[in-house]
Structures are given as structure tokens and as C-alpha cells.
Amino acid sequence: MIELTDDICALAKDVPSPGEKFYPVFEPTPELAAEAHGYVTMYPEGREQSAVLPIIHMVQEKFGFISARSIPWIAEMCKSTPIHVAGIVSFYPGIRRKCPGKWHIRVCHTIACAMSGGEDLLKFICGKIGVKPEEMTEAEPMAVSADGLWSIEAVECLAHCGFGPNVMVNDTLYSQVTPEKIDEVLEDYRRRD
């Protein structure tokens, strides 16, 4: 039968992640479908497929990541096919196929941030949240801490190059981050529990 190579598995199976306990499991409900339909109506008639990114963002915000089960649902919502949605999901780095931690840290390591210490900062944060930098690979750029509280990912340019190194925690950007500063920031998030 089908030899499940890594590429195929990446589509078919969800990679387990300790972050899952902080997010609900994807469940298609009429409410969810109604919300998805709202995105579809944003676009001109007959262009349902345009809503694929908004719907993906919605699913990712609610459930943390795009699970294998959600792909056919998304396809149905925007009148597309699962393989088409899988093609989109696997293309964009901003769309996750693995559940992140409760707090998702993105560290920029593109040229300007790298010059101001982004690479070292990445290693520093890894140490802080208890993941090994080697866990971040090209195939799986995001590493999740064992307690599921944190996930970390090195990302390309966050467009704030004059004020590097830049770090995003969930939706918030922190600039000119030093180890001391990130210590405080992470501590602050930890206290929010």
C-alpha cells in the first residue's frame, strides 16, 4: 500500500504536541460554518476559494493549528478540494500543521536582526523555555516545550529591522530585545496563567 513517506505523513497525520491541552480539538459546528460563511461573503460572488486563507486563520486562531481533520472541512467551506487546501496549508509558513504552545514565540533571524543578536537570542530563549535549538528543523520549524506552555520558531523578517532583534509572542511584537528584557517578558507571560 501507500508507503507513508514524511511528506505524505505531514499531510495525513497530525504531529502530537504538548501544546494541545491549551486548545480545543477541532470540531465542525454550525456556528463555525456560519463564521466561515461570513468570510466567504466578503469576496465577490463565485469566488469562494478566496476565503481559504481567512478560514484557515480562523481555524488556526481557535484551534491552534490546522489539523488533518480540518482540511476537508475548510475545503468544503470554500468550495475547494482537500488537496488544494493542503497545498495552501503546506505552502505558507504562517500556517501551522502542529499545535503550538500556549505562548508562541517567533524570533526573527533575518539579516538585520541577526546582526543585532537574533541568533543568540533564539538560543537563549530556547534555554529559557526548555527546548533544544536542534528541535527546530527545516521540516518542522517549530519546537514546543514539554509543558506545552511555550513554542518557539525562528522566522524570517518581521519588518521592524531598524529596531532588532525582534521577537513576537503571540500577536505582540517586542523590539530591541535583550536577554534581560525577554526574561521579564517571558516571566510576565508565565504569571498570566
Next chain:
Amino acid sequence: MSEITYKPGHEPHPRETRRIFRNIDRVGYTPSIESFLEDGGYEALKKALAMEPAAVIDEVKKSGLRGRGGAGFPTGVKWTFIPRGNTKPVYLVCNCDESEPGTFKDRFIVHQDPHQLIEGMVIACYAVQAHYAIIYMREEFPEAAKIVREALEEAEKNGFVGKNIQGTGYDLKIILHRGAGAYICGEETGLINSIEGVRPYPRIKPPFFPAAIGLYGCPTIVNNVESLCQVRQVLLRGGEAYASEGAQRSPGTRIIGVSGDVKKPGYYEIISGSITYGELLYDLCGGPKEGRKFKAIIPGGASAKVMRCDEVLTGRNPDGSVRKMSIFGVPMDLDSIAAHGSMSGSGGVIVMDDSRSMPEMLRNLNRFFAWESCGQCTPCREGNPWMLKLSTRICEGKASPEDVDLLKSVADNICGRTVCAFGEACSWPVQAFTTKFREEFLALTKPINAFKPHNPESAEARKYMTRED
């Protein structure tokens, strides 16, 4: 006009002219419509709505405004590419997928002064008679997405967007479409495909402009955030007045983002061509860090060719006579630097001092481009990982001198053979770095490395090697 105070550390340098960034980091200014209206907001729109759409286009053409996304194409001319007698709907897309490393101007506009963009967009839409417009915002700006959505609602409540704008009978719907973290979506046809919900592969040229066939096969105008804000400035000042200011071929103000090894990196809004790179770096940015010297400058975002600071360039005086100068003598307009083999692109200046290893810098850029290649066409898909592997090997001291030439040759093979400009964007840095800093690359290489295995499959051959140095 009331006195403007800026947050500490963000005060404009005397040589700056803050127009687009007038309200950025301004004390007491919020992204709300109240702040904007207090500052004279939506007056340019009212002016535009009183004109014929064609007259607005003429005004923008007259202004000589050139796009600020990187290519510098005249905005007004782009608008006229909509086919005559077009019966399909016209779309306008605002490209807010700012992702060229080194560029960070649009971020401030959408986070702090979104109404400025919306006003510019409505004017542009009115000019090209678009009734549906999309702000394509990169995924990494989640807060801006909220801010812009709120701003759109406010604008609609105040009758600047939506049905029957300002009682003129002109309707316009603006939606916000978020990307998902792909550099290639900054390419206008890749962006259009991303909106259409297909893989954001750039489309083949021709058609060279989506103004002919774009979103959903309809005429589509794609403008950068700053360009649309500049459209507002054109309307406020008048096309001729706008054209008379700054460099003749690229008038208006420019927003320069400086990053890297300077004392005071950040954004600077200057009149185009009013200062040189030297003045920018030594005067506005405070010069190199203590005890350091400038070594190299990438003058227009990561894909621009790097310039050596000790390179002797041949420039021309206003009277036509030839003069020798360095990059520091080149004026900061859209074209001057292009005459010296680089480009001013989207205004992102990345500065490197003598503490930097150029091969490391290049490796970082190679990684960026290898990661961001969409993989649609062969040279870029296969060439970028190859270049990354080569530059990594050079940095790790595992390369031979021939590998430096090979790296350049791979870049030459990509350049000019791809579907979109990404092929140039990824190969120009390699060509420039390996040519201009060749000695640094060669210093890291050893001839013996040519005989060592570079992949797991040929590692078996290692056992026959008797020399390790």
C-alpha cells in the same frame, strides 16, 4: 498648525521632512479617525471626489509619483494601463505584505496612522473607478489587522468608505485580506493568486501588469502602502507642486529605513535626493558604532546589490563633468544608486561595519531566499538551496576556492531566467557579495576541500583520504 511633539527618541532630524510619517510616534496621536480628522484628514479625498476620476489620474501623472514598493514604476501611468473600454469590474489591491528584509515603513503606517492609507486608497479607487478594494496585509501584522479593520469601520461610519461616499454616489467596499507569512506574496501577481485562494505562485509575464488581467481575470491595480499615502499627498499639494519638490525623476518624500551597524538606526523621511548616503549615515544616523568603520551598505532592501564603502564610483556633477566619489556621495533618490549597479528599492538601508563577516551575511540572505522561494520555476527552486549549501560550506570552512566561483555561477544561472523578479532578488546579493568581497570568501576556503565529500552518499569516500588539511 499646532506644535507636534514626538515620543522621545523619535524626534525628526532637522534634515527630515515628515509628511507620511508626520503622525508616527507622535505624542497624543491614536489610530482613531478623530485623531486623523483633527489633523486635516480626508480633506484630500473630498478634493478628489470633486474632480473627475480622469482628472485625478492626470494629477497623479503630473506629480511624477513613483511607486514605493521597490520597482519605482510611475503610479499614474500604472493606472492608465486599464484597457480602454473595459467592462469588467476594476479592483485595487493595497500591497501591505512588507517583507523585504531591511524595509520597515508600511508597518508604522498601518499600525499608527491607518486612515492615511484608507484615504489614499479611496482616492486611488475613485480615480480608477474601482468599487472593490483589498488591503493585503502580511500575517506578521496581527495587531495592524485589528487596527485597520476598526479604521475601516470608522471610515464607513463617517461616510468615507462604503455606499455613496460623501454623497457623491460613489460606492467602494474595502476588505482586509491577511497573508500567511510568504515573501513571494509581495510580488504583485503572487499576491493576486494568494487572494484568489490558490498557491501564491507569481504569474507568467506577459501580461506584464495586472492592470490588464489581474484578480479574477479583471483589471487590477496593485499599489504599495506608501505609494497610496503619497497619492494623498499629491492631492493635498497638487500634482505640479508635488513634482517640483525633490529629485526631478523621483519627486516627493521617501521613507528610509536604516538597520544594522549605525549609532541610530530607524526610519527617516527625507525629500527625495535631498541628502546623500554619506549624510544619511554620518549625519542622520550618527555614524558608525564606537571604534568601527563602515564596510558595506545594502542600499535598497536585502535583494539590492551590496556596495563597498571603499568602492570608487564615477559620478557626474550637475555641469556634466566626471567626478570620483564613494557610495557616500550618491544622492538618495530612486535612480542615482542604480547608475552604480545597485538599486534603492523600497528604501531599506542595511549597513555593515568592519566587524562583519561578509560570507556570514550572505549565508543569512541565502537562507532567507531559499526559505522564501515558492518553488514554481526551476532555476529559483533548485538554485536557492544549492546556493545556501555552498555558502554554508564556505562559512564552515569546508569549501574550496572553486566553490566561490561556483556560487557566483549558480547565481548567474538563476538571474533573468525565472518567472518573477525573485530570481534577480536572490541572485543579485550573491553576485555582488562574491565579486566585491571575494577575498573574504576565498580566505575561508582551502583547496583540499575540493576532494572531500560534501554529501552523505559520498562520505564513504572519506576513508581513502590520507590528508585532512
Next chain:
Amino acid sequence: MSPEQPILPKDAAAAEGKVNVQINGTWYRFPKGTRIADACNSVGVHVPCFCYHTKLSVAGSCRMCLVEQGMPPRLAPGAIPTYNEDGYQTIQWMPRAVVACANTVAENMGIRTNGTVCTQARRAVLEFLLTNHPLDCPICDQAGECKLQEYTADYGSPTHRFTEAKIKKGKHIEIGPRVNLDQERCVLCRRCVRFMKEVVGEEVLGVVGRGGHNAIACYPGKTLDSNYSMNVVDICPVGAMTSRDFRFRMRVWFLKSTPTIDVNCGTGTNIYVWSREQQVYRITPRQNDDVNSCWMPDSHRLNYRYINSESRLLTPLMKTDAQAPQRAAAWEPVVKAVAEQLRLCSPEQTAFIVSARLTNEELFLAGNLAQLLGVEALDIVPRRGEGDGMLISSDHNPNSMGAQIVLHKDGSTLDDIRRGIKLGKIRNLVVLGEDVTAEAAIPSEHLVKLDYLLVMDHTESATTRAADVVLPGVTFAERYGTMVNVAGRIQRLNRAIDPLGGAKADWEILAALLRECCGDLPGAAAHATSAQEVLNVMAAQIEELGGVSWASIGNQGQQIIDTGVSIPLIDREKANK
């Protein structure tokens, strides 16, 4: 216009809706809108392509077809163009190569494929394609018909410079019941993706991943199981998509390809039969834009194993006595015996059931034989079924139209024959190319009650087992002949392999019987030495076939009548043009 000013080539071309294009130094004229790749290929200047396929949308992504292009220099406003003595403007060559698949020709355009711009571009693209390719040609089924292999030999670099670790992707993925995928061999031309989406209308294939990790995939849980799935194997320029039926069975350079037509339905899909030493290994579609475009259904493509099956009839069989078993016999005595027996049969008590799977020539000879014997009860076995809205016709006989033209029969009197056999009114039956127990619903017990049953067929069946005499005919792969498809197009069958064993081409058997039966009566068709000669006799006698000859039909067929029936896939293709 004064006589000193001859008409410029541009005006002459424009008058016929064409443009002048210089290709490698020679001027040609092409219709406006012709793609550069098509223009070059049509004049023998080869432009290599991976992603471009004339039947699919243009992707322009493989970059293999890069050519050097030039146009006349752009004139300053108000300037008048100047023309050289041949009437053309000078060409200003562009430093950047353009793709020949996505660009169309224009007046005074220059194309160069032999300059350094083009040769270097091709070499670079091939080098890139091979960087992450596994280079496993020795075990690849595509070897010998692989575009990557061919282009590398023609345009590639003799050395390789890539020494890094290759990107690993999925191998031998069973992407569908009939197709295997090797992602590492793939050049990501997306022909398969576009074919499934645009031609079949099922979006089951897609590209996943990004950048260097892009790969073709099928969504998990779904498979590439369309009845047209194997066409992706044909259009795949490399060994990424391979046929599971053909995998590892034969190196393609040992195979001979014979252009012929498919006989599984009335469409008459144009095909190649690939054979070696009397063995058929595979069937692939052959382009015919009026019949099947470039495609064929899997079910038809794979229906070839019966040609070399164990149950083929390889020698004439006859019973010496009604109760005796069938015994092998030599052709000559059998034909004599049959002729003798047929002459003894009462024409009123004799019927012919002929197959609409026979060629026109065979039907004609069968008709002659019946006529000579005075037999009036003759009909075909109709096979009405479901069409698939693509290429499979609802008429599952390949030559019903031929039977109508040649014999004026459409199966409507088959019921009478069947009833006649049941009631015992028909005592003698000649069956040509049919298993009447299965297809014509004549039970075996009725057949055994017959006085005389003569069967000509290529494979053993309940009908042949009940026969007094069995004459071994051949399959479509072993015969020459013509058939008329549902749309009224006459097409040729060519012999891919010689008749197996002692079998003989059906027209030869019928001609021999005819000669034997009629004795001294000279019949032109009976004395024909080839199927082509029979066709000539028919062409002189049958109105619809007037002027038709083996040569006039050619490999693309010839429209002879308007049946009002069309092929849905072709209709769609023409509508989309």
C-alpha cells in the same frame, strides 16, 4: 503605390493574417497568436519543453523553453522605421531569454535558439533539474523516452557541479490503482495536476510544500483512480509517474510502436501498440485532434492481455462427426470441407451472425459470402452501453458504422435469427468474431442442436466449443483493415504483431472461403492479396467509400459521412479554443 516600392513583407503577411518571424536566421510566416514554441517546432527548430503541453493551460514554469528573442528597436516618437533590402527592420536582441511557451510571435520578431543566450539558459535549467534528481536512469521505466534524459544529452552540460546532499522526497508512492509516483524524479512541471483539473475535472492531484520541498501529492485517503489516470503517465515528461501495469516489464527501446486504433468502443481512439517479438507490452494514446485529442481511458488501454492469452485459438479445429470432439486440422482441408458443407446448406435454413468488431473489409467479404450462398439472415450483434461523457462511446462496438455502410445492418434482425435458432427454423449458423452465447444471448444448448455451426474467432469461448468447425482469426493487433467510428470517420488498423501460431487474418480466411465456395466465379474481392486491395474493391462499389484508399485515410483517418454523433471530450476541447 509606385512599382519602385514593392509591398513590404509585413504588409504581405498582414494581408493573410500572419506575421513574419525570423528563426535562427531564416524568415517564416506564422498566423498571429502562434506560440513561439509551436512556431519553432513547426519549422524544425526544436524547442525543448517540460511543462508546456498543447492541450493544457500554459504554466511557463519549467524554464526549459527559454529562447533568445529580439524585436525592432523602439522608435522615437515621430521617427519612421527603416527597412533593409529584404524589407525587414533590424532586430534588436534582448539580453534576457524569454519562454517560448507563453509568448506569441509578432511582426519582425527574431528568435534564436543557437546563440549563447539560449544554449546557456538551457544548460543551466538542466543542471538545476538534475541537482536533486536521483539519477537512477538504470532502474527507471522512463529511460529511453525521458525528456530529461533526451534534453540532457542534447543540450546539457557534460559534467556536473553539484556535490551537496540532495533533498529527499517520497518514492514509489502508489498514488492510484494504476499509477505510481516518484517525487524525486519529478521536475514539477505540473502537467499531471493540470490534466486532472482541466481535462478530467477532478482535482485530486496538487502540489504541496514550498520551495525546494515542493512535491506532487494526492490527498491522503483519496487516490488517483479516474479512468483517465494513466494519461498522466504519458504526459509526465520524466519517470515520476509510471504505469503500474508496465513497470519493470520491458525497456522501451526494445519496443516497436505501431500506430493503429482502439477497438473497445465506437470512438476509435487512436493508439500505439508497443510490442516486441509477438508480445504486446502496452498501449498508449496517439494524438488525433478529431477523435481522442491526446488521451485514452485506462480501461481501454489495459484491455490488451487477451492478445497473448493462453486461450487464443492457434489452429483450425473441426469435428469429423457431430458427436466427436474437436480436433486440430490443417487449413487447406478445413477450408475445403467448410466450403463443401456451406454449399450443401439450405439458404433459408442458414444464418450469419457477424461481429461489428470486424473491419470493413471483413464485413464486406462476409456479406459477399452470404450473398453468394443466397443467405439473407445476416446481422451484427449490437453493443449499446453507457458512454462516459469523455471518450468512451455508448456504442461498445468499434465498427457499427462500418456494418451499416457495408452491410446495411444494425442488429435489428438479430432477434429473428435468435428466434429462428430456438424454433429450429435455422439449422446452420455461421458466427464470425462473436461469442454468441454471451453477447447475443443464444444459449449453448440451442447451439448444440444446430446441424452445422461454423465459428471464426481469435479466442476460445462457449461458442467455439460448440462449433463444428473453428477457424482461428486474429485480434486487432494482428490485422490490417479499416473501421468507421461513431462520428463517421474511417480509420486504419495496422498490424503490430504477426498472427499468432496458425491463426490467420480474418479477411484472408473469408477470402479463401469465398474462393473455395464460388469455384470458378471470378470475384475481385475474393482474389485480393491484401486488406488494402479489398478496400479498393469496396471503394469502387460502395458510395460512402467513394475515393477512399489506404493512403487517403492516412494515420489520422478520413471523415466520410456525417452521423450527427460527436465525441464529448473533443467537443469540449474545441469549445475551449
